[in-house]
Amino acid sequence: MIQAMATTTTRTETPGEITVATSRFGQLSVNPEKIITMISPFLGFPDSKRFIVKPHGEESPFLWLQSLDEPKLAFVTIQAALLLPQYQPEISSLTRQELQGVPDQPLEILLILTIPKDNPDGMTANLLGPVVINPLKRLAKQVLQDPMRYDACWPVFTMDPAE
Secondary structure (H helix, E strand, C coil): CCCCCCCCEEEECCCCCEEEEECCCEEEEECHHHCEEECCCCCCCCCCCEEEEEECCCCCCEEEEEECCCCCCEEEEEEHHHHCCCCCCCCCHHHHHHCCCCCCCCCEEEEEEECCCCCHHHCEECCCCCEEEECCCCEEEECCCCCCCCCCCEECCCCCCCC
16 A cells, blocks of 8 residues: 655755655655656656655545655545446556566556536546556556546546436
């Protein structure tokens, strides 16, 4: 399981930790062993390769994927298994190799959420581009899925609970 923490590097505070400045969370002390490195950057964010996972709150299922390279960049995410237990994205052997994972090693799957400013009930999850993380190596990649099978804007809440 991903251990959360959370971004521009400024100086060392506590031995072994670095202080990062973020627009959302202010100054944070980060253990370098908690840094997740994207093996390829998110589309549109070529300079952001280092991230930290920060919990939204003690009781919240939401996690922030905060960039260490761009202080204003943070994605709201949720573990796929919490939101959609049956979600099984395709993870190729090449991707597993890039993430330095072994065949039977479990990988973490985060879904990026979009929450409309004045309509949290309109929240959607990106099932088309999950973030796959090797928690042991702290390596991650956004893995594009089949658009015929998965939606980039899957509604988290539906009007009819039976849907």
